[in-house]
Amino acid sequence: MSTDTPTLTGTAKISVRDTRKTFALKDEEFVALDGVSLDVADNEFVTVVGPSGCGKSTLMNIVAGLETPTSGQVLVDGAGVTGPGPERGVIFQQYALFPWLTVRKNVEFGLKVAGLPAAERRERSEHYVRLVGLEQFADALPKTLSGGMKQRCAIARAYAVNPSILLMDEPFGALDALTRVRLQEQLLDTWSTEKRTVLFITHDVDEAVFLAGRVVVMAARPGRIHEVIDVNLPYPRTEEVRLSPEFAELRNRVWRAVYHQTQTQTKN
Amino acid sequence: MTTSTVSTPTPARNGSPPRRRAGKHATLLTLNAVSIVGGIGVWWVLALTGLQLPTPPEVLAKGIELAASGTLAEDLLASLGRVLAGFLLGSAAAIPVGFLMGWYVPARGLFEPWIQFFRTIPPLALLPLVLVLMGIGELPKVFVIFLAAFLACVISTYQGVVSVDRTLINAARVLGAKDGTIFLRVVVPASSPFILVGMRVGLGSAWATLVAAELLAAQAGLGFRMQQAQTYYDLATIFVSIVAIGVLGLVMDRLLLLAETRLTGWQERR
Numbered sequence: 001m002s003t004d005t006p007t008l009t010g011t012a013k014i015s016v017r018d019t020r021k022t023f024a025l026k027d028e029e030f031v032a033l034d035g036v037s038l039d040v041a042d043n044e045f046v047t048v049v050g051p052s053g054c055g056k057s058t059l060m061n062i063v064a065g066l067e068t069p070t071s072g073q074v075l076v077d078g079a080g081v082t083g084p085g086p087e088r089g090v091i092f093q094q095y096a097l098f099p100w101l102t103v104r105k106n107v108e109f110g111l112k113v114a115g116l117p118a119a120e121r122r123e124r125s126e127h128y129v130r131l132v133g134l135e136q137f138a139d140a141l142p143k144t145l146s147g148g149m150k151q152r153c154a155i156a157r158a159y160a161v162n163p164s165i166l167l168m169d170e171p172f173g174a175l176d177a178l179t180r181v182r183l184q185e186q187l188l189d190t191w192s193t194e195k196r197t198v199l200f201i202t203h204d205v206d207e208a209v210f211l212a213g214r215v216v217v218m219a220a221r222p223g224r225i226h227e228v229i230d231v232n233l234p235y236p237r238t239e240e241v242r243l244s245p246e247f248a249e250l251r252n253r254v255w256r257a258v259y260h261q262t263q264t265q266t267k268n
Numbered sequence: 269m270t271t272s273t274v275s276t277p278t279p280a281r282n283g284s285p286p287r288r289r290a291g292k293h294a295t296l297l298t299l300n301a302v303s304i305v306g307g308i309g310v311w312w313v314l315a316l317t318g319l320q321l322p323t324p325p326e327v328l329a330k331g332i333e334l335a336a337s338g339t340l341a342e343d344l345l346a347s348l349g350r351v352l353a354g355f356l357l358g359s360a361a362a363i364p365v366g367f368l369m370g371w372y373v374p375a376r377g378l379f380e381p382w383i384q385f386f387r388t389i390p391p392l393a394l395l396p397l398v399l400v401l402m403g404i405g406e407l408p409k410v411f412v413i414f415l416a417a418f419l420a421c422v423i424s425t426y427q428g429v430v431s432v433d434r435t436l437i438n439a440a441r442v443l444g445a446k447d448g449t450i451f452l453r454v455v456v457p458a459s460s461p462f463i464l465v466g467m468r469v470g471l472g473s474a475w476a477t478l479v480a481a482e483l484l485a486a487q488a489g490l491g492f493r494m495q496q497a498q499t500y501y502d503l504a505t506i507f508v509s510i511v512a513i514g515v516l517g518l519v520m521d522r523l524l525l526l527a528e529t530r531l532t533g534w535q536e537r538r
Contacts, residue, residue, distance in 0.1 A: 064442055066441070084442045084444075086442075088442065092435055092439060094435050096433075096435040096438070097439075098440075098453075099534050099536060100458075100532075100534040109443055110443035110445075113443055113444045113449055141534050
């Protein structure tokens with residue numbers, strides 16, 4: 001198959017094509033991703049949910065360019081991914097803030113790498129620090145921040161370099177339930193003003209449904225896409241949406257998709 | 269607009285309240301003082317009950333005498349000069365070598381056997397060889413001190429580079445940083461705590477090596493003074509030298525500790 005022939009999905013922002021990733025484990029081969037194909041449209045918010053070991057983080061790392069697929073390819077804006085790039089911002093579960101830099105300096109890191117003059121860096125960082133509500137903590141070191149604040153800082157840092165895509169790997173996974181809900185709402189707020197294509201990895205079914213326009217449910221052993229569920233709920237997603245029967249129904253559908261595959265998995 | 273009407277920033281948490289910590293600190297200081305005074309008291313009692321020790325006032329008098337004659341200052345300067353020269357050269361060489369070993373696998377393969385080999389040899393054990401090859405001037409002493417400081421610091425720096433969090437490197441990569449930038453802006457700061465610990469260990473090791481080296485071959489210095497005093501059965505001078513070595517070593521260690529706190533205060537304490 002020639003890769004330069006445009007397919008039906010030629011307009012996709014992110015196009016994952018028949019991507020396979022294997023790791024060598026002692027004498028057997030572990031299949032992390034088995035022929036995964038997925039298209040994400042421009043400015044779409046897609047969540048990926050699945051049991052541990054389903055390869056969802058591997059998928060994200062491949063799109064980020066931090067790992068290379070064993071076969072298949074990933075296209076971003078029609079061009080093959082060969083490594084990380086500033087047009088794809090990544091937010092890690094462990095925050096990955098530079099602990100020796102203040103909030104502001106963390107946000108400016110990517111701008112400094114890009115060679116922006118100091119005044120412009122400052123202006124951009126002010127904007128994004130304010131956008132995530134950390135203006136009072138701009139000169140604080142990460143060690144003085146709570147988990148939620150650290151992740152907001154990481155989100156500001158990713159936004160600052162103006163990526164067209166945000167890749168988020170269980171960003172709220174280490175936070176308590178209340179902080180998590182607040183950050184979900186805040187993320188959607190930010191996303192509604194500064195639209196980006198988002199690929200969001202999570203193991204939390206509620207989170208997957210609340211945020212997404214489309215939920216991709218993955219299965220493990222081998223890692224593959226099990227089901228793709230459209231979330232036809234209106235944005236902005238308010239608390240009303242979260243408590244609505246439509247939300248509950250979708251949530252249950254996604255839950256079953258994740259849960260029943262886990263059952264069949266345990267039978268093996 | 270957008271932002272965080274919902275999010276209330278939580279203030280930084282800092283363990284126990286400051287007052288309780290201050291109280292604990294004062295108690296510790298008091299106990300330190302009691303211990304020092306008590307220790308001197310025990311020494312005094314032992315000196316008076318027939319052990320062949322000089323009493324604290326005798327040592328003090330000797331110290332004043334040596335200070336007044338300029339001998340003490342001369343010895344201090346000689347010893348400090350050697351240790352600082354060896355320590356600074358050793359650290360200056362160790363940091364780049366440690367970085368190379370941590371960052372480039374070929375460098376690791378080439379350097380590691382030699383460093384592991386020499387690490388098992390106390391630098392002093394090389395002194396006879398070094399004295400033969402380099403004569404009895406300043407050079408051999410500075411060289412063994414250099415070796416002591418270098419070996420302590422290089423291992424630590426290498427460990428620091430190897431243990432830099434992969435996620436931080438990935439975070440820099442996805443923000444567009446290339447290898448050179450990652451090295452300067454991520455690897456160097458992330459490994460600075462290790463380097464400073466290595467420097468502190470190196471300084472301790474350098475100081476120990478210095479005094480021993482002076483005992484064997486020197487014309488001035490604290491170790492040399494003790495060696496001289498030994499032949500004249502001058503215990504007071506030996507005590508003065510021991511106290512000077514201890515105090516100086518402590519002061520240098522505290523200075524590095526201060527630098528460490530200043531430079532690596534960003535670390536999260538678990």
